[in-house]
Amino acid sequence: MPKRATTPENADDGRVSTGDPVIELRGATKRFRSSGGGVHTAVRDLNMTVRAGEFVAVVGPTGCGKSTTLSLVSGLEPASEGGALVHGRPVEGIPDGVGYMFQNDAVLPWRTVLDNVATGPRYRGTGKREARERARDWVARVGLEGFEGYYPHQLSGGMRKRVALAQTLVNEPSVLLMDEPFSALDVQTRGLMQDELLRLWSGSGAAVVFVTHDLEEALVLADRVVVMTAGPATIKGTFAVPLERPRDAEEVRLTAEFLDIYREVWESLREEVQITRERGAGHAA
Incomplete structure (x- = not known):
């Protein structure tokens, strides 16, 4: 060839x-x-x-x-x-519109799945109610509907990665930077x-x-x-x-x-x- x-x-x-x-x-x-x-x-x-x-x-x-x-x-x-x-x-x-997903999860252990995902919009000035609505939508998009009230220690490694992905994408970045985000997962979950x-x-x-x-x-x-x-x-x-x-x-x-x-x-x-x-x-x- x-x-x-x-x-x-x-x-x-x-x-x-x-x-x-x-x-x-x-x-x-x-x-x-x-x-x-x-x-x-x-x-x-x-x-x-x-x-x-x-x-x-x-x-x-x-x-x-x-x-x-x-x-x-x-x-x-x-x-x-x-x-x-x-x-x-x-x-x-740091430019506007950049989302960054690291190798290690950036989830906050003292916050629920929903509040972790809502953190980005809240930091950017979105009201609490709207931020939680957007977070709820993205939690569902990554397949975690029903787990909104769970804490990170209650989740598997793959589920925590889904939270991290939702955290990144909820802000609708125009630039997405990803540094070996799935390297710690087993082959099937990856x-x-x-x-x-x-x-x-x-x-x-x-x-x-x-x-x-x-x-x-x-x-x-x-x-x-x-x-x-x-x-x-x-x-x-x-x-x-x-x-x-x-x-x-x-x-x-x-x-x-x-x-x-x-x-x-x-x-x-x-x-x-x-x-x-x-x-x-x-x-x-």
């Missing part, structure tokens, strides 16, 4: 060509002071765009700077060089949550950047997969995912098209994983 063309390093393939980019990284580099007084470069010269309604997954070897990339877009970290734009405006602080995410995101118009260490997950969810190099990370290539939507997270994995694109992306990613392993072995020695 002939290989599909991938983009060169630090370039976008422009698969979704209509409309202005919602998210842009322009030569973004991030450096941190190390504990020994030196400087550690986490990511360098990142160039990436994501348009409205586009789902982009970011994969790369462990510790390469995938989460740092999200921090630059969200405004949690300023760029050392270059920068990020959201809706055409330079990121200087598949269910992937289906839930696709169902709830579909038609929302939100631009999504989803960081994951799981290549299968990236391909199940995304329109494009961005492969990052071993640290200090830059973008090695971008791969279009030629799988029709809507997708079933379990069934799509069994198709010949899925296996073809998996082999292609893994060929690129494997090189970077090997570099990271060799570096680790060298330090251990």
Whole structure:
């Protein structure tokens, strides 16, 4: 089978060509002071765009700077060089319309499911009654109707993830940043949550950047997969995912098209994983 063309390093393939980019990284580099007084470069010269309604997954070897990339877009970290734009405006602080779902649940243990989901609208100035009505709607959308009065400790891991998803989506973000949100779940529950995410995101118009260490997950969810190099990370290539939507997270994995694109992306990613392993072995020695 002939290989599909991938983009060169630090370039976008422009698969979704209509409309202005919602998210842009322009030569973004991030450096941190190390504990020994030196400087550690986490990511360098990142160039990436994501348009409205586009789902982009970011994969790369462990510790390469995938989460740092999200921090630059969200405004949690300023760029050392270059920068990020959201809706055409330079990121200087947390932009309006950004939702962020972390690897660890951000649910408040002393609040019920309903009050956890209502927290975001209340923080944004929505009245208590309206906030709770919106929260009740989203609790039902994520399949937790009847659990509104439960506390987080009374829920399974998958149910807490549904609460976290409702917390994020109740604010109707135009930009959705997700940092390995399902990595702690068992395989079956992860598949269910992937289906839930696709169902709830579909038609929302939100631009999504989803960081994951799981290549299968990236391909199940995304329109494009961005492969990052071993640290200090830059973008090695971008791969279009030629799988029709809507997708079933379990069934799509069994198709010949899925296996073809998996082999292609893994060929690129494997090189970077090997570099990271060799570096680790060298330090251990």
